[in-house]
Structures are given as C-alpha cells and as structure tokens.
Amino acid sequence: MKKVLSINSGSSSLKISLFSMPQEERLAKIMVDYADENNQLVTIKLPDQALIAHHYTEKLTPVELALKLLKKYKIITQATEIAAIGHRIVAGGELFHCSTEITPAMMIKLESINELAPLHNPANVAGIRDAQNLLPGCPQIAVFDTAFHTDLPPENFLYALPMEYYRKYKVRKYGAHGTSHRFVAQQAAKLLQRSLTDLKLITLHLGSGASISAIKNGKSCDTSMGFSPLTGLMMSTRCGDVDPSALVYLLKHHAFADMDECMKILNQRSGLLGVSEASRDMREIEREAEINPQAALAVKMFVKKICDYIGAYWLELGGADALVFTGGIGENDSHLRELVSQRLECLGINFQVKQNQSRNLPFDFATANSRAHLLVIPTDEELMIARDAYNLITAEQLSEQMPVH
Structure with a gap:
C-alpha cells in the first residue's frame, strides 16, 4: 500500500x-x-x-x-x-x-x-x-489536461490560418479537461461492461468550465475547447466561440481599454454571467429564468451550444454508443439534462424523465430503444491523477529492480 x-x-x-x-x-x-x-x-x-x-x-x-x-x-x-x-x-x-x-x-x-x-x-x-x-x-x-487530446488528427486540431503560425508559434487546438474526459470514458466502459477500445463516446464535462469531447476507441478525436480554455461552449463566465472580427470591432470602438481588458471580460464577465446579467451560477439562473428573460435566454443559449457540438461529434464519430454527462452541472442538474435530451430525439436518442432525476450515481437514463445510452457519471480528476502518479512510480521502481544483462 x-x-x-x-x-x-x-x-x-x-x-x-x-x-x-x-x-x-x-x-x-x-x-x-x-x-x-x-x-x-x-x-x-x-x-x-x-x-x-x-x-x-x-x-x-x-x-x-x-x-x-x-x-x-x-x-x-x-x-x-x-x-x-x-x-x-x-x-x-x-x-x-x-x-x-x-x-x-x-x-x-x-x-x-x-x-x-x-x-x-x-x-x-x-x-x-x-x-x-x-x-x-x-x-x-x-x-x-491537454495530454488526452494529443491524438487529435491535424484536420481537427489545426486552424485555417497560414501554416507558418502553427510551425513557428504552435497555434492550434489543445483542448482541456482531458483528465476528466479520460476518467469518465473509462468509467462508462465499466458501466456498459464493454471494452473502451470498442466504444464511441461523447463526453460532456459541464461545470463552471465546460467542454465536450468525441472519443473513439479510447482516444479523443475532437474536443470543443481550443488554443485555450476560453473557446468552445458558453461557460460560467467565459464566452466560448466568438467571431474574432467582433472583438476587433469592439477594440476599434474603445469598448475595451486594451487587449488585457478584452481578455479579462472574455474570461471573467461573459458566458452565463454576461448574458443573464444575474449570476454565473446555473442554479441561480434557472431559478430566475421564469421571471427574468435574460436568465431564460442564457439557459437557451447554453443548451443550444451543447447540442451544436453533440450534433457535430455525432457525425464525427458516425453515431455514438453513449453520451456521458459529468461535472457540477452535468452530474446534478436534471433539468438541464432534460433540455439537452429533448433536442436529441431527432437522432433517435430517447430518455426516461423519472430515471433522469435519480440521485443514485452513476446511472443511465436512456430508454431501452434509444440509439445511445445517456449516462451520468461523477468525475474524479483527483483519482485519475493518483492513478497516473502511482503507475509512474511503480513502473520506475520495477525498472530499477530489473537485472542488467
């Protein structure tokens, strides 16, 4: 031990x-x-x-x-x-x-x-x-966190910029939350009693920071976060995907004092907080949604962006065996999961309303005839970190014990 x-x-x-x-x-x-x-x-x-x-x-x-x-x-x-x-x-x-x-x-x-x-x-x-x-x-x-995404193919990690920017500055998609995506993918395989190398998964890490990954045969083949953890999904205070020309326009019109202020607003004052004008906490936003149109709009935008990426990754993978919800929102917000799942019915993905409200994690709330499982699995990044640390020191100790010929 x-x-x-x-x-x-x-x-x-x-x-x-x-x-x-x-x-x-x-x-x-x-x-x-x-x-x-x-x-x-x-x-x-x-x-x-x-x-x-x-x-x-x-x-x-x-x-x-x-x-x-x-x-x-x-x-x-x-x-x-x-x-x-x-x-x-x-x-x-x-x-x-x-x-x-x-x-x-x-x-x-x-x-x-x-x-x-x-x-x-x-x-x-x-x-x-x-x-x-x-x-x-x-x-x-x-x-x-980025290590899990190092197997992305070039067509998925490169931006359509002059190639010299990648060669010289390494500007590309790196992704994030890889430790979480890797952990829940492994747990999903155990829950489904299948080999991870035979599965196609879409994992949704939804929390203060949020990202989605397409995982095929145990490897990440695409993910929503990009060069930094700022892009992709709308998040608690981060903007997610934004047209760069809109930022240039705002800079020209002095909406920001400088680039530092611009980055601060994109990271700390945007996302759910920026749109709802009420809170960065999805729980508070959902409570306000019935009386506050901006809060209701923030929820709709958050759900839409999630579904945009699910649709893209469904095509990327050619369908999926399971969608996996994790993170603070993904694990605990049954209402948000229901809003997302309602929009997936056109893909033949169907859910059980009562089972979706279960507190007995992990669980599957898909119907028997659903084209994909709908799993809710608590993430445990710290356990994943401990596994890697233990495996590395154990491998090192074994190599030191090996006889030299």
Whole structure:
C-alpha cells in the first residue's frame, strides 16, 4: 500500500485528496479556498464523516494547510508517509504528451508555456513549488489536461490560418479537461461492461468550465475547447466561440481599454454571467429564468451550444454508443439534462424523465430503444491523477529492480 497525494491547484482554490493505492481508497478530501488571504477557508471530508470546516488566519500555503489537517486527523503522522504527489496541470502544449515526473528541466519547459492557460498554469506551478519545498524527497508527477487530446488528427486540431503560425508559434487546438474526459470514458466502459477500445463516446464535462469531447476507441478525436480554455461552449463566465472580427470591432470602438481588458471580460464577465446579467451560477439562473428573460435566454443559449457540438461529434464519430454527462452541472442538474435530451430525439436518442432525476450515481437514463445510452457519471480528476502518479512510480521502481544483462 502506498499513499498518494493528488493536488488540483486553481487560481483561487485548491483540491487535495489522499489515496491509498492501488486500492484507490480515498483517505481524505481537502478543499482550500484562498481567495481571501486573511481568512482561508479549509474543509476536510473523511470517510463516513460529515464535512468539517476550518478557518485559518495564519500565513500558511495551501499545501501546508492540507498537511496540517492530515496530521491533525491522524491520516498521516509524518509527511514522509506520502509516496508520491500528482499535480493537475491544465496546459502542456506540444511539449508534454503524457503524465511525467517533474524535474528542474521539466519545470523550465512548463513555465515557458504559461501563456497557454494564464488563469490556471501559474497556479498549478505554484502548487508544485509549494509541494517541492514541503516534501523535497517525494516524487512529483505532472498530469496534463491537454495530454488526452494529443491524438487529435491535424484536420481537427489545426486552424485555417497560414501554416507558418502553427510551425513557428504552435497555434492550434489543445483542448482541456482531458483528465476528466479520460476518467469518465473509462468509467462508462465499466458501466456498459464493454471494452473502451470498442466504444464511441461523447463526453460532456459541464461545470463552471465546460467542454465536450468525441472519443473513439479510447482516444479523443475532437474536443470543443481550443488554443485555450476560453473557446468552445458558453461557460460560467467565459464566452466560448466568438467571431474574432467582433472583438476587433469592439477594440476599434474603445469598448475595451486594451487587449488585457478584452481578455479579462472574455474570461471573467461573459458566458452565463454576461448574458443573464444575474449570476454565473446555473442554479441561480434557472431559478430566475421564469421571471427574468435574460436568465431564460442564457439557459437557451447554453443548451443550444451543447447540442451544436453533440450534433457535430455525432457525425464525427458516425453515431455514438453513449453520451456521458459529468461535472457540477452535468452530474446534478436534471433539468438541464432534460433540455439537452429533448433536442436529441431527432437522432433517435430517447430518455426516461423519472430515471433522469435519480440521485443514485452513476446511472443511465436512456430508454431501452434509444440509439445511445445517456449516462451520468461523477468525475474524479483527483483519482485519475493518483492513478497516473502511482503507475509512474511503480513502473520506475520495477525498472530499477530489473537485472542488467
């Protein structure tokens, strides 16, 4: 048994889980909200116990807080019990095609591509540095969201720009949420009792950030996010697909002070928040939709964009064995799933209204005669990170034990 720590660093929060591997038993789940530097909210969930909240005013890094809690609740007695640490990294560009052990040379490469995910990668790097300082002898593994999408064919990842922009600047579709899409695809295969290599899946990661992937034979062949996590679906505060000339027009008419303000609005003030003019939270928007036309419009636009991509990927795959809903919205919002599913009936995809409202995850709410299963599967990026970290250190240890001839 080895204890593996999974770290998912965001711009204002951090999720940490400690697993016993290879049993995949979650020993603790910790959330650190450090948006308020003077009063950090930290919650810990232990097996079969209610969520416990702590407030810290002392200046501790998020990983320090997590280790302090793990010791407080006797999950570990000392940090050296942790055999490996896996870190979620949003963007790996074309430099990183798979999960890899973190070295000083690798860190230099990683920091060189911060621009690919400016809201996420710097926070991911900070989480790595924090863990390295606190557990200097512990193997650290980087798990890239973009890695799952590295098998996209050129016709799917290239933009119709002069090829020199790809050759010189590597401007292309990279995608995101690959760790989540990969996890739920594997879970879907288990649920359907089929080999993943024989399945055609459309996976829908719908949360604050949202993306859809077409998966064939276990590999991503197209995905909605592009060069950055900004494009594709309409999201909580991100705009999704926008005609670039509209942005040039707005810049010329001084709607934005400069390009930095433009990017801030596209990332933080657009999407559901921008259209509803009420909230970034789909739950609040749906509550307001009956009395607020802008909120109702935001829901309609969100559903339409999802269905646009499902239609495209249905053609890309030549049909699909299953559609998989995951993420905060995908897993919990039965009304949103119903709105999407109603528009899929023309494809011969039919759903059960009552089953769609089940709370017993995972489940399939398609009818017996539906042309595709409709699965709701909770994602677990931290478990996927732990799997990769454990597999890498185990493979390395086995190679060291192999006799040299």
